[in-house]
Amino acid sequence: MIVLNGQQSDLRAGETVAAILARLDLPLDARGVAVAVDGEVLPRAQWASFALAEHAHVEVLTAMQGG
């Protein structure tokens, strides 16, 4: 089970970040998107290959109005 943006998801260990982005309707080359896994930045170059571990906490972030 993987936690996506604070919500428990039905995503399983072994999924890539790319699969998660697809679920959020985001292409791999989406502008203004960043991903953190367990409190660390996951560089874009690793989105397609990095396999998530069980209980991983994934944050998918983008630009919002602010400041």
Next chain:
Amino acid sequence: MHETIDTPASAAANGVAGGSAPASPAAAGGDELTIAGRTLRSRLLLGTGGFPSLALLAEAIAASGCELVTVALRRVDPAARGSLIDVLSDAGVELLPNTAGCHTARDAVLTARLAREAFATDWIKLEVIGDEDTLLPDAPELLRAAEQLVDDGFVVLPYTTDDPVLARRLADIGCAAVMPLGSPIGSGMGIRNPYNIALIRERVNVPVVLDAGIGTASDAALAMELGCDAVLAASAISRAQDPVRMAAAMRAAVQAGRLARTAGRIPRRLYATASTPDEGLPDLGPV
């Protein structure tokens, strides 16, 4: 008699309270602001928070003439309509990501790294909040985060209190600018301590951007008259009844304040100084 009244605002705007002369002449053009090697023609920065729609944000950007706008980083909302990134890209403005909502150096540093990844910019408006009600900066955490981010190669623009010592410390560790508050974020209370803003301008050798507290155009003009190099306005524009009109007002105010600062205002005096000479005054005879 005829003493100069040495109020903070007059002294600062005069450059007599320690005497920092205007750095460069401000004509209508040729008075660019440079931060970390990037040249900005507009001395007004716009915060994108609080606009009721992206369309209104785009209009306000155009009316403000700004070239640099802040954005926050938040969880992707699959239901969100319209892309802020696309709107800002179409407007031709550069992004200044912020770390709004961070309460620790750790969170702010991680948010900055995520912003760098998301927006392909090393620039970061560093906010580390220490109090929920006032949203005032947490000085020790702010310094800690600024130090780490400078070491990490970021162009750091910290949102800070109006404490000249803290501003100096931030500049000394390598921040590209300092962004002191005039009053709490979104309060619209203007510049509560003009003495300190003027002192900060004198004591740091990096650009000073008045950040929070601007309520209306005269606040922005005062910031520039006090010697600030730029003004960031967010709520004052986005939550005005007519944000586009207020954006135009802020643009004019920042320009006017900058011109006044570099023109050098007259000193304040308690008594009048005749602007018309007495020489040649006729004798009109006894009453």
